[in-house]
Amino acid sequence: MCCCCWLLLFVVVIVVEFRQIRATPTRISFNAAISACEKQGQWQLALQLLSEMPVEGLPPDKISYNAAMSACEKGAQWQPVLALLIDLRLASFSPDVISHSAAISACEKGRQWQIALGVFSQMPEMRVVADRVSINAAISALEKGRRWQLACALTSSMQLRRIAPDLISFSAAISACEKAGEWTLALSLLRNMPIVRVTADLISYSGTLSACEKVGRWQLAFAFLQDMSELRLVADTIASCSAISACEKGGQWQKALSLVRELEGQLQASVIGISAAMSACEKGRQWELALNLLSEMPSRRLAPDEISLNAAISACEKGCQWQQAAHLLNNMHLASVLPDVISFSATISACEKGRQWQLALGVLNTIPKMRLLAHEICFNAAISACEKGGQWRQASGLLSDMLASRLSTDEISFSATISAVEKAGQWQKALVLLSSLPVKSVTPDEISFSAAISACEKGQLDFSRDAIDSARSRDVASAVVNKLLQSGEEQVGGILASEIDELVADPRISTHIIEGLADHGMPHLAAEVLASMLRSRVEANMIHVSAAISASEKAGLFCPTWP
Structure with missing residues (x-):
């Protein structure tokens, strides 16, 4: 009979046989039974035995509590362990290092790093000297809590405590650094291991490698x-x-492929390794090599997953191979893999590079059918595809869809659309799009301005950059006037403060705002705008004052009361 069976049999004898023969169990027999439960991970039975000891007139001692705590620790039951630690103190027993180690380790398994650190910090108050086991448990708890600074500090403090860190200490600290991306500290810990005569193992190296x-x-x-x-x-x-x-x-696709070949036997069960190599080929624009790796996966007894297929599609996109990208997307279901937004966006981008605007729109329209939400990258690629195909209406429609869906628009979204309408000679639409950029919190770039100017040239209009800027200032001013009309005098300062950078950069905006308020017969608001300008860092000149006076005249007032 194996050892485990003997232990379980022993527990049964203690719990059942004693009652059947009406023998009186002793504290030693109970402690032995609880210890047997601990070794077998039977924490519920251990707690039951502990609770029955007082019934039998045998108050638990420190050994009883520690054995029950260890049983709960192995079952990752941190709450019962903490309750037992409190009961141990209430029973007038001083918890020892075994008690605290079990509590810290249970909290570590339960990912309760704060509580584990609290128990560890209380040890000096209880006049308990921490040993290597309790410190390692605390380091492991901090590692799981991603507290790499505390884990490293605790590891360093071991030598001050005259406790030599062991393999567990270093491995846990390295893992904490790895999770935080602190590769220099992980490397330092690995290099310090031979100094304290600790031989690094596979876990230590893997953590540092990661x-x-x-x-x-x-x-x-x-x-x-x-x-x-x-x-x-x-x-x-x-x-x-x-x-x-x-x-x-690191952009080393040759090295990645070399490793795949060298470690062939060890990568038989790793889709992740092959996917990483494919992604390296994608970054190196080696789409054919990426597809070769994908085709070799069945012979390695590996099933392509979402990551590997997306890496292959992205590689084809970088290589301008829109046919291959579309083929991979259409055949993902054969691998029992559902495409995600990355799959679709990479395919749309491939179609954009191949000037296949119809296919790009078809792929974009498929996304909602898959119960997915297309993001900005998908729309931008589709707009660019339409721009290359001379489809300005389609591009404008996609931009409108983005705005209606409250997707984040950027320079690419507007520049591609402006470029599309420019090619069609739609100068009015180009100017409208350009003037709307500040309202959408998008900064116009050189491409946007160039496309708009080119559109005006094609429309045989002599629009210069100043003319475009003037249209933009009026658009910004109009938006501010609307805000002012919907609020009141008390909110003028706050509204102007939000537009302070625009007002400083372009004094014409302030003039347009005051003139706009004059047209609406709001002289008091116009006066408050002028006063707010004088109180802020916006330069006010005679043009602004004249506009405010004009506002008063239009309202039939000789002169408003200036704030």
């Missing part, structure tokens, strides 16, 4: 793989994939 991968330190990744080989540590899936991904982030 930290370097996040910042694309592919040279270090290769060096670590070499070190692991010299130590006869076989790189697992995590280490191998981290190294390949580091090459991908």
